[in-house]
Structure formats: C-alpha cells, structure tokens
Amino acid sequence: MTESDMRRRAFIAGLTRLAGGAVAAELLGALAPAxxxxxxxxxxxxxxxxxxxTASEPGSRETRGYFVQQKFGGDRRPGVIVIHDDRGLTPSIRDVARRLALEGFAAFAPDLLSPAGGTPADEGQARALAATLDPAGxxxxVVGVMRWxxxxxxxxxxIGVMGFSWGGTMASRVAVVAGRTLRGGVAYYGPAPSAAExxxxxxxxxxxxxxxxxxxxRxxxxxxxxxxxxxxxxxAYFYPGVAAAFDDAEASGYDAAAARLAWDRTIAxxxxxxx
Structure with missing residues (x-):
C-alpha cells in the first residue's frame, strides 16, 4: 500500500466516523470532481x-481495452499500447491514451486484469489481482494485443508500447518477447527484467x-x-529529486516539470x- 493509499483510507475512515456512512458517501461523491x-x-x-x-488474436487470450484516436484526419495512424500499473485500467491510464491520440497516435490501453474479470473499482482488489498474474503470460x-x-x-x-511502474516492467518484458514487430518501447520506472534477457x-x-x-x-x-x-x-533518463509516479497527476509524488519533460521525450x- 502506498502512502497516498493510506492517507486516503484514513481520510475515508475518519469521515465515516464523524458523519456516518450515508453522509460520508454523499460527501465523497461531492469530492469526486477533484x-x-x-x-x-x-x-x-x-x-x-x-x-x-476486445482485442482478439488467434492463439492469444482475448483482452478488453480502451481504444482511442482522433475523429478527423484519416485512419492508418501509428499505434501505441499503454500498459497500466498494478491498479489496473484506471482513469489516469485512459487519460494517457487520450493524450496520445491527440498527439496523432491510435492508442490502446489493455486491461490486463481481463482474465480475472477486469479492473475492479477498489484499488486494493486491483493490486491483489495484479499480484496473481503470471508476468510471462x-x-x-500484450504481444497478442500488439499483433491484433x-x-x-x-x-x-x-506499433510501440509504453508502461508505468508495474507496466514499465511489463513494457521491457514485452520487448524481450515481441521480436521485430515491436518498433519501440518506453518504460516509466518499475523494476527491469533480468539483464540476461x-x-x-x-x-x-x-x-x-x-x-x-x-x-x-538498481x-x-x-x-x-x-x-x-x-x-x-x-x-535512459534520470529525473533527480522525484519519486516513482512523478508523471501521474493523481499521485502524491506528481512533479509537473519532470512529467512534461518525460512526455515530450516519449512523444519525440x-x-x-x-x-
């Protein structure tokens, strides 16, 4: 559990004690626009x-995901697969896909928790499901999605691939097994595969x-x-003084300057x- 998760849970618990469950739900609903x-x-x-x-490729499992591109300007755009972190297909990952689309790409953000029924609303449950996934599988x-x-x-x-944290690790793993079909991979932090790969x-x-x-x-x-x-x-780029998830505007460690620089480098x- 991250520090932001603990703060959020403590806040909700305190709000519930003070206001009661029903009132707390209404207050949290009012805070949702944030x-x-x-x-x-x-x-x-x-x-x-x-x-x-749903991406469906012979020999691969079906994977549901979020596909987005610009309405105008024609089809046949380069594709970028956006791999989520261990929270699953969250609003912030879908936002990355929309940002890529506005940069001229056809973006697909797969829900790699699809085999378990898809990303649950509760982040704790999503992380628990992600922990059960076989990384190689x-x-x-993702390779099946890429071929599709x-x-x-x-x-x-x-086709290119990018990922964040758990997804950053996965982006490098995909590069190991994808062969020449993959044209480029971008990993935002996350432990890397074995150097032998x-x-x-x-x-x-x-x-x-x-x-x-x-x-x-390391x-x-x-x-x-x-x-x-x-x-x-x-x-490889190192961003001094920032924590993991520095690119995620919903995260406590968000750093706007580092996020913008990393994004510009990724798009280039x-x-x-x-x-």
Missing amino acids: HAAALIVPEEDDRLDAQYV AALD LTRERRTSGA ATRVSAPMMLHLAGLDARAN SGEAWVKALQRAGKEVT FFNQRLA
Whole structure:
C-alpha cells in the first residue's frame, strides 16, 4: 500500500466516523470532481473517438481495452499500447491514451486484469489481482494485443508500447518477447527484467527513471548496461529529486516539470520510431 493509499483510507475512515456512512458517501461523491480534475484530457473531448473493444488474436487470450484516436484526419495512424500499473485500467491510464491520440497516435490501453474479470473499482482488489498474474503470460497477452493492433484497419501497422511502474516492467518484458514487430518501447520506472534477457530485445528502448526510486533504479541501470553491451539501442533518463509516479497527476509524488519533460521525450521517440 502506498502512502497516498493510506492517507486516503484514513481520510475515508475518519469521515465515516464523524458523519456516518450515508453522509460520508454523499460527501465523497461531492469530492469526486477533484479526481476528474486531475485528468489532462476529459473523457468527453469531442475531438476523439474513444471506445472499449476486445482485442482478439488467434492463439492469444482475448483482452478488453480502451481504444482511442482522433475523429478527423484519416485512419492508418501509428499505434501505441499503454500498459497500466498494478491498479489496473484506471482513469489516469485512459487519460494517457487520450493524450496520445491527440498527439496523432491510435492508442490502446489493455486491461490486463481481463482474465480475472477486469479492473475492479477498489484499488486494493486491483493490486491483489495484479499480484496473481503470471508476468510471462501477461507479456504474451500484450504481444497478442500488439499483433491484433497491427492488423487493425485504423493503424499503420507500426506499433510501440509504453508502461508505468508495474507496466514499465511489463513494457521491457514485452520487448524481450515481441521480436521485430515491436518498433519501440518506453518504460516509466518499475523494476527491469533480468539483464540476461537483454540479447533478446530487438526494438529501441527508452527508460524514464525516478531519482528517488532506488530499488527500481538498481535494476534499471543494470538493464541499460546489459542492453548497451548487447549492442541494443537504448536511451535512459534520470529525473533527480522525484519519486516513482512523478508523471501521474493523481499521485502524491506528481512533479509537473519532470512529467512534461518525460512526455515530450516519449512523444519525440514514438514520432521517430513509428514513422
């Protein structure tokens, strides 16, 4: 459980003690717009076509997800898969997909908790479900989504992947097993795979590492060095003084300057690699 989770639960518990369950529910409902205010692109943005679809690829499990692209300007856009953290397919991840769409990509955010019935509303339950997933199986689910997306008439067939925390780890795992179909991968923090897997990576990689996330950085630095020794194309950025989830406007460690810089670097990377 994160510090923000504990603060939130303590707040709700205190509110319930003071106001009673029914009144507390009403007050929390009134506070809900603050959650929406953290989003950068609203769900109802009329420039976008967003829908929930199921990616179905022969030999892979079906994976439901959030597919979004601009309404105008034609189809055949490069595709980017957005891998969520261990909270599942949350509003902030769907917001990332909408932001990518406004940058000119066809974005698909898969719900990797689909085999367990999808992301539950309770974040604690979502984390518990994510902990039960087989990482190798989840990576193959993303590869199935990737292959499905290459055949989607609305994409150009050039596909990249990005992920955050648990999803950052998964983005690197996907690069290990995806082969040359993957055109580029971006990992935001999260522990990296074993350095021994680096020789299997074909796609160029970009890593964003939070300066205060020592545990993830140890494996991240080893991963970068292993990729370099294997002759792979990799770029790593360290953001001093920020914690993991520095990019998430809903997180307590959000850092607007670092988030903007990492986003601009990510978009430039995908514009180059998926052209």
